[in-house]
Amino acid sequence: MRDLARPRRPWDRTPPADREYFDVLGPGLVALLPGRRPDESAGGGWRPPTGGAWLHVDPQGNAIAFTGKAEVGQGTRAALTVVVSDGLRVSPDRVDLVMGDTDLCPWDMGTFGSRSMPDAAPALGSVAGGARTALIGLAAERTGRPTSELDAEDGEVRLRDGGGAISYGDLVRDRNRLVTVAALESWVPTPKGRSPPAFPPKPGADIVTGARVYGSDLHPSGLLYGALLHPPAYGARLASVDLTAVERLADVTIVRDGSFVGVVAPTLRAARAAVGEIRATWDRTNQPDEDSIEGYLRAHPMEGDFWDQEEDTAGDVDAAYGRAPVTIAQTYRTAFIAHVPLETRSAVAEWDGPRLTVWVGTQTPFRARDTIAEGLGLTPEQVRVIVPPTGAGFGGKHGGDLGIAAARLARAAHRPVRLAYSREEEFRFAYFRPMSVIDVRAGTDREGRLVAWAFHNINGGSAALLAPYRVTDRRVDNELSLSPLPQGSYRALAATANNFARETAIDELARAAGVDPLAMRRMNLDDDRLRAVLDRAVERADWHRWSRVPGRGHGLAVGLEKDSRVATVAEITVSEDGRVRLDRLVTAFEAGAIVHPENLRSQVEGATTMGIGGALFEAVRFEAGSVKNPHLAQYRVPRFSDLPELVVELVDRPDLPPSGAGETPMIAVAPAIGNAICDATGTRVRRLPLTPDGRIPGPDSR
C-alpha cells in the first residue's frame, strides 16, 4: 500500500469539498459516494451501515479505493478488489484498497455480522461505476464525441467504432476533478455480455516470508513496552495499591489513574516483571460458578428494550402444542467459548503533539476512535486509528480498550508504546461468546408437519432466531441476561446457538414422529433457496445410500442467517467408550453471487472446521469469577488431527447480490454432529460442547 500523508482532519468528519483529496493523493479523478453518519440520520433510529466510499484514479491509470471495513483475515480485500476492478473496468493489479484507516476512509459501523460484502460491495461497486462514467465523460469532452459512442474497458475509454482509445491515466492527467456519484446501487458481478471479472494477483508473498508487519510487530522509533495490572476476578475492584517496589526500578514509568494501573519499560519482560512487583488488594464480589450459571442467567434478565431482540408470535402456540400428537419439550445449552485469535490483542500508540495515532487490530476502527477520544478527553479529530494486518478477530476485537491504555502509557512515557496481551491475558481479560439457554416446546402432526413451535433464547442473542420452517402457531423470542462473565460479539454467536437448538429439536421431532429427518425438513421448509442447498448437500453426501454400520452415524442440519444458506451432513464414528471421530463433513453453501470462489471456499472450509471446536470440545471453564483454563494446553482448539474429510459445494446465484460468508457456514456443524451422534448411539446430547471431556457425557450432563 502507498504511504499517504495524514489529512488535516479525518475525511469522514470533513465536508467533501473541504477534503484535501488531491494534496494527499495527487492529481487525477476522485469519485465520491456520499454517506451519512448515524448521528445525521433522520429520526435517529435507522443506522446506515456505511458512510459511502471514495476512489482516486491517478495519471498512471492506477486506482486507489477507500472503505471503512477492516481486513482481519477474512479475505474481503481480495473480493472487494474484484468489485472495484469490475466496476471501473480496470485490471485488478492496478487497484489498491485502503481499509480501516479512520483519517482516510469513509465512516463505517464495523466489520462484523457478515456485513463486509453486503455493505462495501454496493458502495465500492457504485463509486467504481461512477468513476468509469466520469472517465467516459472526460473522453467525450476531449474527443467531442457523444458518450453513446464511447465505452470503457481494460483501463481505457474506446471509441465504439474502433477509431482509437485514451487511457484512464491520460484522461485524468493534470486534472483535479471531483465527481459525486448520486446513487448507491446493488452490485452483482459480470453483467450480461461482459467477460467475468479478473482476479487480483496472488497475495501472500509477504506472509510466507514473514515480511508482513502485523500490529504486534510494529516498531516505531523509540518504542517502549507496556503492561497492565489486572483484577484477579470479574467484578473485583481495586481497594489499595502499593507501588513502592516499582518506583525504585530504573527505566520504568508508572501510570495510575483511578483503577487503571500500568507500567512502561524498555522490554516486554521488564514491563511484565514490574507489574509483578505491584502489591494490590481487591474487593471481590460473589460470582456464580458453572453449576449455578444457568439459574443465574434465567433470574437476571436485562430490563427494558435492547437492540438485540426479536419476536415473532402468531396463532395460539399453547393450544396447538396441547393438541399435537407428537411433541417435545427440551432445553438446549451452549457454553461460553473464547475467540483465541492467534495474534493476541495488541495496540501501539504514538503521540505527535496533541494528535494521537493508534494502530490496533480492531474490527470497528471508527467506534474505537470515538472510544479512545472519549476515554482520553480528546476530540475524534485528534485521534487516528489504523487497522494494521491483524491475526484474526472472530468478533473478539471490537473494543478500543487496549488503544486507550496504550495511549495513556505513551502519553506518560513521552514515547510510542506497544501493549500486547499474553495468551493467558487474552483468555482471562477478553470477553466470551455468551452462553445460551434455549427452551423449545414443539409439536407435529402424525406425518411430521410442524403444528406448534415455541422457542425462547435466554442470553444468546437474536441472529437466526426465526425458523425457516412453516408453522402457523408459534412464539419465538429472546431475552438477554446480565451476565456475570464478560460477553460480546463472536463469529456467528447467536446463529450457532439458535441453529443448534432448532435443528436438534427438528431431529428429535422427526424421530418422535417416525419420519426421516431429511423428509421432515423438506416437508416443512419455507425457503426455496435453503431447500436447494439442502438438496445439494444430501446429493453430494449420498445421504440415501448410507449403509448402517454399528458405531457409525450420520446427521444433517440446515441454517439460514443474514441471507446466506447452509446445509451440512456429518458422518461420524463413535468408539465403545464414547469418543467421537468425525469422518466427513459435507457442506453446501449459498451466499448469492460468488465474487471470489477461492476465498469463498477458504471461508467455508475454515468456518466449518472452526465450528468443530465449539461443537465438540471448546468451553471456557470458570470458578468464582475466574477462568480455570486460560492456556492452550487446557482450552483445546481444532488442530490437524481434528480435521475430517471436508466436502464443500458452493452454490452460485449470479442473479443475487453477494451476502456474507464468514459466519453462516459454521452454524449447521454442531447440530449435524449432534444428530449423527444420536443416529449412531441413540443418545441425544442437548448441550454444546457435545463431548466436553473427550467423550459423550453421562445422562446428568447431556
Next chain:
Amino acid sequence: MTEIELRVNGSLRTVATQPDRSLLAVLREDLRLTGTKYGCGEGECGSCTVLLDGEAVRSCQVSVSEVGSRSVTTVEGLAKDGRLNPVQQAFVELGSFQCGYCTPGMVVRATALLRSNPMPSREEIRRGLEGNLCRCCGYAGILRAIERAVELAQGARRDL
C-alpha cells in the same frame, strides 16, 4: 546482561541480553525479525517455529543462551536470492492462508518435514504439523499446500 553471539539466517549477530530470555523474544525485539510470531509463549501453538541446525523447534521454549553455535533459520531466511522455497511457493499459489499469522510457523515446520521426508503421506503431514495451530482453521488448505510443495520440490528437484 551478557553478550551472546547468534548465527541467524547465515549472519553472525551479537546481542546484549539477559541469557535466560527466550530466543523468540530476542529474534522479535532485539533483532527485529518479526516473521517469527508470538502465539502463546507456552509451546502449544507452533507460531514461533524456527530451525536450529535444520531441526524445527519452538523458539519460545528455547532460551537464547541455549542456542550456542547452532545456526538459526527463521522464516525470513527460507527464500534464497528472493526466490521462494517450494513450501512458500505452494502456500502462495493455493492461497492457503486467511489472516496469515500462523503461516510462518507452518511454512518453517513443513520445510523441516519435507527435508527429512521428501515424500510424506497425507497422514505423515498431518502428524508432522499437529503442533501448529491455525485458528482460522484453514487446515484443509494448508494440507493441500504442503502436498503441492512436495510436487513442486520433486518436479524442480529443488532443495528446500
